[in-house]
Amino acid sequence: MTLIIRDQLINPPTWFASFRDLTLYCNIFLHDAVVIESDDPDPYYRWMRPRGGMDFVEDFVRPGAEDGVHLDIESNFPRTVITDRIAPENVHRLIAKIQFCRGLG
Numbered sequence: 001m002t003l004i005i006r007d008q009l010i011n012p013p014t015w016f017a018s019f020r021d022l023t024l025y026c027n028i029f030l031h032d033a034v035v036i037e038s039d040d041p042d043p044y045y046r047w048m049r050p051r052g053g054m055d056f057v058e059d060f061v062r063p064g065a066e067d068g069v070h071l072d073i074e075s076n077f078p079r080t081v082i083t084d085r086i087a088p089e090n091v092h093r094l095i096a097k098i099q100f101c102r103g104l105g
Contacts, residue, residue, distance in 0.1 A: 001030070001102050002068030004061065007038035009071060013085040016051060022091055023056035026098060035061045037070070069101040079104055 003026045010019060026032040034057045038044055041060035048054055063076075070080040071094065079101040083094060 001032050002066055003030075003032040003034045003098060004037045004066050004068050004070045005034065005057075006070070006072040007036055007041070007044050007060075008073055009083070009086055010036070010044055010048065010053070013087065015085075015087045016053065018086045018088050018091050020052060020055070022086055022094060023053075025091075025095055027056040030099065030102070032069075032098075032102075033058050035059050035066055037061055037063050037066070037072075039063060069098055071098070 005023075010016075023034045027034050036044060036057055036059075038060050039062065045054070045060065048057070068079070070077045072080050072082060073084060075082055081094060081097040081101060083090060086094065
């Protein structure tokens with residue numbers, strides 16, 4: 001399965017450590033391919049790479065180009081988990097919702 005994270009969820013109020021925790025868990029334990037959905041990936045890649053943000057992220061994709069579970073700020077696709085941030089207080093809830101959406105496919 002693929003987890004597609006909207007690029008806006010990399011920005012604050014997201015905690016970058018929580019972003020890494022979420023991508024680590026989904027990649028290692030759920031065996032998901034994690035990708036970032038973005039129209040302009042260059043600034044995100046340049047910011048994430050030196051901070052270890054690409055360690056569990058495979059690539060960047062254009063919006064709508066990949067099928068899978070979406071983590072987004074709004075519901076644009078089926079199997080979308082909606083959130084306004086990735087933070088310590090919601091990582092476990094996001095993982096549970098991602099696991100639930102994986103079962104719908």
